[in-house]
Amino acid sequence: MLTSGATLAMARKFSASGFWRDIRASGATAFVYIGELCRYLLNQPPGPHDRDHRVRVVIGNGLRPEIWDEFQQRFGIAHICEFYGSSEGNLVFINAFGLPRTAGFTPLPYAIVAFDTANERPVRDARGFMRRVAVGEAGLLITEVDAGHPFDGYTDAEATEAKLLHDVFKKGDVWINSGDLVRSQGLRHIAFVDRVGDTFRWKGENVATTEVERAIGAVKGVAQASVYGVAVAHSDGRAGMAAVVLHPGAAFDGRAMAQDLCRALPVYAVPIFVRIIKAQETTGTFKLRKVELKQQGFDPAFIDEPLFVLLDRDHGYQPLTRAIHRRILAGTVRW
Structure with a gap:
């Protein structure tokens, strides 16, 4: 400047x-x-x-x-120049060509590898190496460390080592774990999908919270949504839950929302629980805060805001009462 x-x-x-x-x-x-x-x-x-x-x-x-x-x-x-990068990383993506809905392009070495969401670690084959995903697939973004693309690390040596992945595609290579899941768009472009830890697994499938938030955001009356996974008794994985902010004057229509989401999302990605909140908590960099929401779960005894549950897709979201909550804890409710 x-x-x-x-x-x-x-x-x-x-x-x-x-x-x-x-x-x-x-x-x-x-x-x-x-x-x-x-x-x-x-x-x-x-x-x-x-x-x-x-x-x-x-x-x-x-x-x-x-x-x-x-x-x-x-x-x-006229021009939206989205970019992706971090202060400690060794590459940056930038939407230099003015394409819509992309974090952009980079000429620097990177890979997007298959990721095990349940165990929060990259997938390795029988030989111990990772696998690149195909165009259109989501995976963990990693960046290569070499003489031309160094990683200076942090003041804490343990934190520096924890950020690195070794023997990724061959013995002796070193890559930086970005901690982000992205989608390969082809031609060296990516789209951000989720932060590792936000994506959760339900019904044996990976659920990307940003994609569910996008679908909820398209529902009439919704101003903003934050999606996260919550543990449910007697169930594997985590069920989807959405904290939703409505536009001023809008009323929550549980049936309409269920219908819209069932049309827009795979069955496993449709949130089981909905919580209506007045405003979303954000970080100092305007990113959604989900830690407290995850911790609070879906217990109506401790949450004063309206809670809804999807027990019947035709009926739609209905109020989550303490009686229904007891049934969920007892394992008598199945999805």
């Missing part, structure tokens, strides 16, 4: 309602986004000044595919 003679404007804090006013006041032609920031802007009521700005490009990471087109069209953004 300094060498190009550009100006940087910074607001004291983020405000979804005042964001475009600040953009117009500064005359900005670009801005940086992160996490759920774009969704917060999109959730604001449409207005006549949505395109009254000079912004021609935005750059950042975390723009969800399900809102990409709507965000770009509503606010008239």
Whole structure:
């Protein structure tokens, strides 16, 4: 910026309602986004000044595919430059070609390998090596470490070693474990799928929370959704649960939501439980916080907010009462 003679404007804090006013006041032609920031802007009521700005490009990471087109069209953004990277990593993907719904391209060495979600580790074959996934498949993103692409690591030697994978494709090679599941889009492009630990296994299948969140976000009346897995007595894996924020004035329609999700998702990916919350907790970088939600589970005795359960797909989501909760704990409810 300094060498190009550009100006940087910074607001004291983020405000979804005042964001475009600040953009117009500064005359900005670009801005940086992160996490759920774009969704917060999109959730604001449409207005006549949505395109009254000079912004021609935005750059950042975390723009969800399900809102990409709507965000770009509503606010008239010519170029969305999504990227993927980390401060300690040795590569970055960037949407240099302006393609929709992608974290971008990199010329640097990487691989996407098969991943065991249940045990949270890469899959190794009989020889002890990992396997690359095909285009369109999701897997663990790893990046090669060599003289041209070093990994400086952390101040903690144990943390540095824990980040590395050895003997990945051949004896002696070393790769960085990104901790992220991505989908190969071909032509060296990727799409972010989930953070390792967020994806869970149910009915013998891997459930990517971002894909379920995308489907729920398309349901009428839903402003935002956070999906996670919860342990259920007498069941293998984790059942899907969604914490849902509704648009102001919208009412939860359990039957309509069940119908929409059953059409949009595989049977195993449809959430069993729904919790209606007032707002989503986010981190300092506008990423959804799920740790507390996972810990709280689905016990109506300890959760004051409305809880629903899917016992019958034709009937839809119904209130999760303490009596139903006792039946679930006793193992008399089967999905």
